[in-house]
Amino acid sequence: MRAPSRRTQRRRPPAWKTALDRLSDQPTPWLWLLGCIVVYAIVGLILGGLPSPYWVWIIALGAILAQAIALAGPKTLARFRWWFANLLALLATVGAGALAVALAISLGFVGSASLAETLPRELILEIIQYALIALVTAATGDRLMVNYRRLQASLILASSCVLGLALGGIVGLSIA
Numbered sequence: 001m002r003a004p005s006r007r008t009q010r011r012r013p014p015a016w017k018t019a020l021d022r023l024s025d026q027p028t029p030w031l032w033l034l035g036c037i038v039v040y041a042i043v044g045l046i047l048g049g050l051p052s053p054y055w056v057w058i059i060a061l062g063a064i065l066a067q068a069i070a071l072a073g074p075k076t077l078a079r080f081r082w083w084f085a086n087l088l089a090l091l092a093t094v095g096a097g098a099l100a101v102a103l104a105i106s107l108g109f110v111g112s113a114s115l116a117e118t119l120p121r122e123l124i125l126e127i128i129q130y131a132l133i134a135l136v137t138a139a140t141g142d143r144l145m146v147n148y149r150r151l152q153a154s155l156i157l158a159s160s161c162v163l164g165l166a167l168g169g170i171v172g173l174s175i176a
Contacts, residue, residue: 027146027147028147029140036137036157037164038164039136043133044165045168046106047165047172048169049171053105060103068141070095071150073139
């Protein structure tokens with residue numbers, strides 16, 4: 001009998017890919033939590049690196065808590081009646097809006113150019129950034145709700161987002 005040729009042999013996946021597969025099989029979505037930490041670290045870097053007032057941090061923390069309490073991913077919202085699901089979606093929207101306001105206030109203290117000189121491309125990139133923050137938070141909440149109760153999922157999500165905000169803030173303050 002002939003040995004299989006090189007073309008018919010299956011190639012082993014790289015070690016990093018098998019490690020990622022093992023992480024994704026875990027009940028805790030570690031990659032999504034890491035994504036939340038990274039996204040909120042960027043927010044913390046912006047808030048800490050720019051000369052903004054201290055109360056902007058309070059707005060950002062309130063926004064994180066509102067989004068973590070709401071856990072407004074589509075799978076999570078499907079579990080509730082329409083009025084409660086809409087209330088949670090409103091809370092998540094208010095949280096995302098508050099975070100956008102905190103970032104806008106922080107970026108406004110830099111001394112930006114007038115609105116007439118702002119490029120549409122810059123505005124579109126900022127809108128995509130805010131949508132990414134809300135999307136990562138909602139998707140992580142959905143994945144946490146698969147294996148955890150609502151309170152546990154909210155605490156895990158809030159702590160990872162606050163950790164990312166704090167890490168980014170520390171780096172931002174050390175740079176500034």
